Amino acid sequence: xxxxxxxxxxxxxxxxxxxxxxxxxxxxxxxxxxxxxxxxxxxxxxxxxxxxxxxxxxxxxxxxxxxxxxxxxxxxxxxxxxxxxxxxxxxxxxxxxxxxxxxxxxxxxxxxxxxxxxxxxxxxxxxxxxxxxxxxxxxxxxxxxxxxxxxxxxxxxxxxxxxxxxxxxxxxxxxxxxxxxxxxxxxxxxxxxxxxxxxxxxxxxxxxxxxxxxxxxxxxxxxxxxxxxxxxxxxxxxxxxxxxxxxxxxxxxxxxxxxxxxxxxxxxxxxxxxxxxxxxxxxxxxxxxxxxxxxxxxxxxxxxxxxxxxxxxxxxxxxxxxxxxxxxxxxxxxxxxxxxxxxxxxxxxxxxxxxxxxxxxxxxxxxxxxxxxxxxxxxxxxxxxxxxxxxxxxxxxxxxxxxxxxxxxxxxxxxxxxxxxxxxxxxxxxxxxxxxxxxxxxxxxxxxxxxxxxxxxxxxxxxxxxxxxxxxxxxxxxxxxxxxxxxxxxxxxxxxxxxxxxxxxxxxxxxxxxxxxxxxxxxxxxxxxxxxxxxxxxxxxxxxxxxxxxxxxxxxxxxxxxxxxxxxxxxxxx
Numbered sequence: 001x002x003x004x005x006x007x008x009x010x011x012x013x014x015x016x017x018x019x020x021x022x023x024x025x026x027x028x029x030x031x032x033x034x035x036x037x038x039x040x041x042x043x044x045x046x047x048x049x050x051x052x053x054x055x056x057x058x059x060x061x062x063x064x065x066x067x068x069x070x071x072x073x074x075x076x077x078x079x080x081x082x083x084x085x086x087x088x089x090x091x092x093x094x095x096x097x098x099x100x101x102x103x104x105x106x107x108x109x110x111x112x113x114x115x116x117x118x119x120x121x122x123x124x125x126x127x128x129x130x131x132x133x134x135x136x137x138x139x140x141x142x143x144x145x146x147x148x149x150x151x152x153x154x155x156x157x158x159x160x161x162x163x164x165x166x167x168x169x170x171x172x173x174x175x176x177x178x179x180x181x182x183x184x185x186x187x188x189x190x191x192x193x194x195x196x197x198x199x200x201x202x203x204x205x206x207x208x209x210x211x212x213x214x215x216x217x218x219x220x221x222x223x224x225x226x227x228x229x230x231x232x233x234x235x236x237x238x239x240x241x242x243x244x245x246x247x248x249x250x251x252x253x254x255x256x257x258x259x260x261x262x263x264x265x266x267x268x269x270x271x272x273x274x275x276x277x278x279x280x281x282x283x284x285x286x287x288x289x290x291x292x293x294x295x296x297x298x299x300x301x302x303x304x305x306x307x308x309x310x311x312x313x314x315x316x317x318x319x320x321x322x323x324x325x326x327x328x329x330x331x332x333x334x335x336x337x338x339x340x341x342x343x344x345x346x347x348x349x350x351x352x353x354x355x356x357x358x359x360x361x362x363x364x365x366x367x368x369x370x371x372x373x374x375x376x377x378x379x380x381x382x383x384x385x386x387x388x389x390x391x392x393x394x395x396x397x398x399x400x401x402x403x404x405x406x407x408x409x410x411x412x413x414x415x416x417x418x419x420x421x422x423x424x425x426x427x428x429x430x431x432x433x434x435x436x437x438x439x440x441x442x443x444x445x446x447x448x449x450x451x452x453x454x455x456x457x458x459x460x461x462x463x464x465x466x467x468x469x470x471x472x473x474x475x476x477x478x479x480x481x482x483x484x485x486x487x488x489x490x491x492x493x494x495x496x497x498x499x500x501x502x503x504x505x506x507x508x509x510x511x512x513x514x515x516x517x518x519x520x521x522x523x524x525x526x527x528x529x530x531x532x533x534x535x536x537x538x539x540x541x542x543x544x545x546x547x548x549x550x551x552x553x554x555x556x557x558x559x560x561x562x563x564x565x566x567x568x569x570x571x572x573x574x
Contacts, residue, residue, distance in 0.1 A: 045208035053201040057194055065161060068181045069150045072163040075109045076179040077148060085116065085177070086169040094175075095124045095132055103127070112185060113157055115178040116167070119144060124175075131156055136178065140164060143176050152183065159183040248311070248330030251318075256280050256294055259325065268311050268330045289313070293328060303333060305533050308541050397426055401474055402434035405443045406450065410472060413454045417470060422461045424454070427473035432497070436476050441497075441562065445538040449546075450474075452531035453501040453558050460505025460556060473500035476564065496544075499560040502551045513548050535560075 079085055079102070088097035094116075102114040102125035116125045121136040137155040148165035155162075162180030166173045248265030250258060257279050266272065275283060280293045289304040292313050299315040310333040318325045363383070370379035394411060401407045410426065417424040437443070454470065461468040478495050508516055517536040535558075539546045544562035551557040 049205045068161045072179040076163040076165045080165045080167045080177045099125045112182045250328040252326040400430040422468040424470045431475045448538045457503035461503040471502045497562040502557040504555045508556045
């Protein structure tokens with residue numbers, strides 16, 4: 001009988017069986033792991049049952065002899081102590097009274113013989129009357145010394161287990177009694193027990209084989225009929241795939257504990273190797289992400305935020321086997337989201353440039369027309385007024401913000417804001433020289449933080465009443481709590497970068513101060529609400545802080561503080 005399923009797809013089994021040594025004849029598949037275990041277990045059960053049977057036979061035989069010895073001792077002593085036996089011995093013909101008495105007792109006690117004899121071993125009784133008057137075959141010396149003993153001896157009835165004890169009359173030994181059971185009778189009893197034992201052993205073997213087959217059938221279903229080498233090969237591929245795949249992979253058991261997690265999953269979720277075996281609810285993940293992992297229904301391409309990353313989550317329940325579980329895949333969306341934000345900013349900037357180019361063409365036509373009309377002075381004044389305003393903002397930004405990336409970002413955002421009718425100004429106390437930012441502080445994170453804050457402020461200012469204005473403050477200032485510690489390290493000053501964005505919009509209610517940084521919170525309708533969540537995530541990566549409060553005169557004021565370990569002392573504003 002073959003114990004592996006023939007329905008296993010060859011396309012699946014081929015990668016795990018290719019290259020295996022041909023230790024079996026061509027045309028035969030290696031026996032499956034379940035089949036091998038079944039064969040070993042069947043042999044083991046048979047050996048155990050056979051050993052138990054042999055042990056039980058030897059034990060029963062020994063017990064049968066011991067039981068027979070006890071029975072004959074009891075019977076012999078009972079006869080020897082009976083007063084009628086001593087009385088009969090004193091008569092001229094002891095056999096006349098003792099023979100019928102001995103036969104009656106023999107039948108009642110179901111022994112094979114009872115022999116009563118004189119002290120010289122001459123029989124007075126015997127099951128075969130022809131043996132009466134003849135000498136007893138066996139040992140009598142210990143009994144003549146007053147001792148009861150047992151022995152196995154071949155007499156007239158064949159080998160028997162017998163007991164010999166003295167008969168006393170007034171303290172004097174006047175005769176001997178021997179009671180025996182033949183070995184043949186003992187053997188017949190043991191054979192009867194052996195037949196019963198054989199039936200029990202056979203039943204145990206059959207039940208053991210059936211139980212083993214049922215267990216291995218279940219194992220066969222779980223191992224898909226693969227042999228040990230194929231399973232080992234599959235495990236090697238499994239481990240290699242887990243460590244090679246960059247995407248995160250989690251497997252949760254039926255109790256929502258992590259049964260397996262690969263390197264990518266640990267990195268994306270910020271977990272270590274101790275996470276295996278722990279419930280998902282105890283990992284300290286954000287509540288929305290935890291809810292997605294614990295959900296019983298499938299989740300498809302859901303975007304969730306951890307403390308440092310944006311991940312796309314897909315879940316699928318697993319039904320089958322002993323318990324159901326969940327397979328979870330995670331994709332890192334952080335860089336893609338950042339690139340999307342930068343692309344969106346570039347798109348808006350391009351649209352602003354296109355609009356400004358169209359507006360510049362209109363102004364140029366106006367200037368040309370004024371010249372043609374002979375109004376040269378008016379044409380010059382009209383042409384230079386806009387340039388002076390734009391140049392003033394550029395000079396202010398370049399002078400105050402020496403960091404080229406932030407300066408370019410502010411100029412681009414100013415153009416976008418101007419296109420939407422919002423004035424973006426740089427606070428007079430802004431000051432940040434080039435080279436202030438340490439290498440550990442990512443410029444991409446700075447663009448994410450300031451870009452999203454300015455975009456939200458422009459949206460808010462554009463939707464408010466009255467003048468639409470966004471004020472940006474960017475400066476490096478000392479951090480009093482850490483100044484002394486920083487100064488002690490080779491004269492390096494430890495400061496912090498302050499980014500503050502203030503708008504003239506409707507503002508943020510105090511009870512929503514924490515909610516604005518939650519993914520999905522937005523006043524601009526569905527599909528928004530990721531920008532401020534990205535700001536908080538980038539600030540967390542930089543070990544900084546972000547807060548929102550009401551601005552003077554209305555609107556909202558977002559303040560970001562980022563520690564700058566190793567900033568030059570000359571770059572810190574006084």
